[in-house]
Amino acid sequence: METVLLGFVLMLSIFLGFELISKVPATLHTPLMSGANAISGITVVGALTLAGGEMGEWATWLGAAAVFFATINVVGGYMVTDRMLGMFKKKDEPEARV
Template sequence: MTPTVIIQLFVFLLAGFVGFQTITRIPPLLHTPLMAATNAISGISLVASLVLAGSNQGLFSTILGTIAVGCATANVVGGFLITDRMLAMFKPAKLEAKESVA
């Protein structure tokens, strides 16, 4: 292993640890705004993966870009579904009854 790979692995592990510690300590009241910000970041990833898939830099980069598009799309759609479900928990019961009738 080269020193660059070791440093990159260390940064990746440190970022994962710090991210896990940050997410587990967020109060429940802030989960919805955090999900909205995460969805925005996932949208940026989706745009970047579309650019990579369509850059015509070779077969390998096109395949990786296509896989990235699929993963980023699943992440964005799943994030919006979860956010919508979380926001539905804060609706009063009267609004839910009216929406189910309509």
């Protein structure tokens, strides 16, 4: 039963993802890609439960390494996106206000 529910969640998120991104202007392609990439760092949550849980030693090590890499993805991803958007905003501010 659990598996079926998870399948439904998967299906609905896929439809949602398609709906969200359908009308994006070309200038936002790279920031959007980078922002979405930062979200995929959500693996950090899974890595946390493995690194801190009562698992075998090996699983803990792997979990800790996963926390490290996923944190790079999350922190770096959001910061890079913010920098890109900052530049974008300055350049287009007068137009954006109209």
